[in-house]
Amino acid sequence: MVRIAEYEIDPEMRELRGCGAPQPPGARAFDVLATLVRAGGEIVTKEALKRGVWPATALCPSCATSLIGRQAEIDAALATLDAAQTLTITGPAGIGKTALALTIAQRLGTVAAFDTCFVELSMLKGQQELLAAIADRCGAGTDDGTAPLERIRRALAQRRSLLVLDTAEHLIDEVGSLTARIVPDNPGLRVLVTSRERLYGTHEHVMRLAPLAVPSSAASFAEALDTAAVQLFLERAQSVDKAIRIENNLIHHVAEICRRLDGNPLEIELAAARAPLFGVVELNHRLDDRMDLLTSGYRTALPRHRTLRASLDWSYHLLSTPTRRLFRRLAVFNSAFTLDAVRAVVCDKTLKDTCAMEGICELAAKSMITVECESPLVTYRLGQTLRTYALERLRCDDDATALAQRNARYLASLAHGPADSRSG
Ligand SMILES: Nc1ncnc2c1ncn2[C@@H]1O[C@H](COP(=O)(O)OP(=O)(O)OP(=O)(O)O)[C@@H](O)[C@H]1O
Numbered sequence: 001m002v003r004i005a006e007y008e009i010d011p012e013m014r015e016l017r018g019c020g021a022p023q024p025p026g027a028r029a030f031d032v033l034a035t036l037v038r039a040g041g042e043i044v045t046k047e048a049l050k051r052g053v054w055p056a057t058a059l060c061p062s063c064a065t066s067l068i069g070r071q072a073e074i075d076a077a078l079a080t081l082d083a084a085q086t087l088t089i090t091g092p093a094g095i096g097k098t099a100l101a102l103t104i105a106q107r108l109g110t111v112a113a114f115d116t117c118f119v120e121l122s123m124l125k126g127q128q129e130l131l132a133a134i135a136d137r138c139g140a141g142t143d144d145g146t147a148p149l150e151r152i153r154r155a156l157a158q159r160r161s162l163l164v165l166d167t168a169e170h171l172i173d174e175v176g177s178l179t180a181r182i183v184p185d186n187p188g189l190r191v192l193v194t195s196r197e198r199l200y201g202t203h204e205h206v207m208r209l210a211p212l213a214v215p216s217s218a219a220s221f222a223e224a225l226d227t228a229a230v231q232l233f234l235e236r237a238q239s240v241d242k243a244i245r246i247e248n249n250l251i252h253h254v255a256e257i258c259r260r261l262d263g264n265p266l267e268i269e270l271a272a273a274r275a276p277l278f279g280v281v282e283l284n285h286r287l288d289d290r291m292d293l294l295t296s297g298y299r300t301a302l303p304r305h306r307t308l309r310a311s312l313d314w315s316y317h318l319l320s321t322p323t324r325r326l327f328r329r330l331a332v333f334n335s336a337f338t339l340d341a342v343r344a345v346v347c348d349k350t351l352k353d354t355c356a357m358e359g360i361c362e363l364a365a366k367s368m369i370t371v372e373c374e375s376p377l378v379t380y381r382l383g384q385t386l387r388t389y390a391l392e393r394l395r396c397d398d399d400a401t402a403l404a405q406r407n408a409r410y411l412a413s414l415a416h417g418p419a420d421s422r423s424g
């Protein structure tokens with residue numbers, strides 16, 4: 001909550017109060033206000049303001065060039081939206097779903113003359129707020145007695161429209177049912193959703209976004225520079241401090257940072273912002289403390305993008321309670337693990353086998369573990385950052401030592417039994 005004269009502004013809750021009474025401003029007016037408030041008194045450039053308030057247009061026309069890599073994904077998404085009406089871009093926190101959706105929106109606008117209606121959903125709670133925000137953004141008019149859904153359908157049917165629903169994971173039921181109701185009988189409409197979890201709609205096409213390419217540990221200088229992750233790191237570090245020079249002999253530290261951050265663009269950006277302060281050697285060394293280190297996002301970024309911890313809190317708080325317990329405990333595995341390992345090490349009377357199996361499905365659906373099916377045995381993996389986060393939470397409220405001992409016993413038993421399971 002921020003107070004300015006007799007006004008109180010709460011950007012997170014989207015509330016404005018004047019002289020103690022609520023003052024509901026228009027959605028865009030509020031976005032302008034919230035962007036200025038988040039800047040905490042610092043000058044907000046025109047570009048930053050546009051990025052905060054009109055994200056779809058802010059990146060135009062430069063967003064296509066500001067996106068590093070992702071050409072294959074752009075082409076695939078455009079081909080999908082040529083033939084199908086609904087596409088959901090899924091993937092873990094900060095992987096680049098919104099950035100990709102904005103580029104696709106810009107391309108569809110310029111190449112196929114689609115009108116874009118971009119709605120950021122993270123602050124919205126429930127169906128009513130969802131419908132009100134979409135109606136506001138797509139110019140569906142004010143309440144004339146017609147149901148908001150019908151007004152939205154009519155507004156979007158008047159032209160070739162692209163409705164971008166950004167950050168839908170906390171409203172997937174509402175967005176799924178809305179999409180099912182506005183898409184049929186409206187062939188000119190395309191709906192592009194970004195979400196850490198897919199909608200499970202009947203006609204939904206899904207693109208699971210992979211991390212940015214990272215260099216292998218054997219990559220040469222030129223090969224490292226050729227990867228999207230390293231390019232992003234260097235570009236962002238230089239945008240923080242133009243004078244920063246990363247000598248040739250240090251590039252392998254940048255490569256290692258990108259690998260340790262699993263090619264995740266948000267994490268790479270947060271790390272790059274620290275590079276001018278620590279240098280890449282020290283930054284690499286300090287990455288074990290990434291939760292406390294990666295805390296300097298853009299002031300105008302969404303609250304959940306300003307620190308690594310905030311970004312992961314958002315996913316963690318969307319989990320059911322038993323799955324949170326499972327997630328914390330999975331930190332005991334420092335590499336790929338099997339269901340057998342989960343049963344033997346993680347399950348007990350407070351986390352039954354069936355709950356754990358459901359939890360594994362929930363974590364996979366919400367992009368919090370990856371499923372690897374390369375060998376006949378299916379294995380699962382927590383990314384390095386998610387594991388660090390889970391470990392932090394495990395230490396707070398579960399018995400981490402007992403779990404580690406159970407894992408050690410399990411690994412010892414494997415050494416004497418069939419060698420078809422991996423964990424720890
Ligand atoms: N390919 C890319 N090139 C340049 N910058 C990128 C790229 N992908 C992502 N970014 C940047 O990384 C940050 C995180 O990306 P983005 O907001 O798109 O992630 P997200 O997957 O939508 O995250 P969330 O799950 O929190 O919504 C942003 O600042 C974005 O501009």
Ligand SMILES: [Mg+2]
Binds near residue numbers: 097098099166167194
């Ligand atoms: Mg996003």
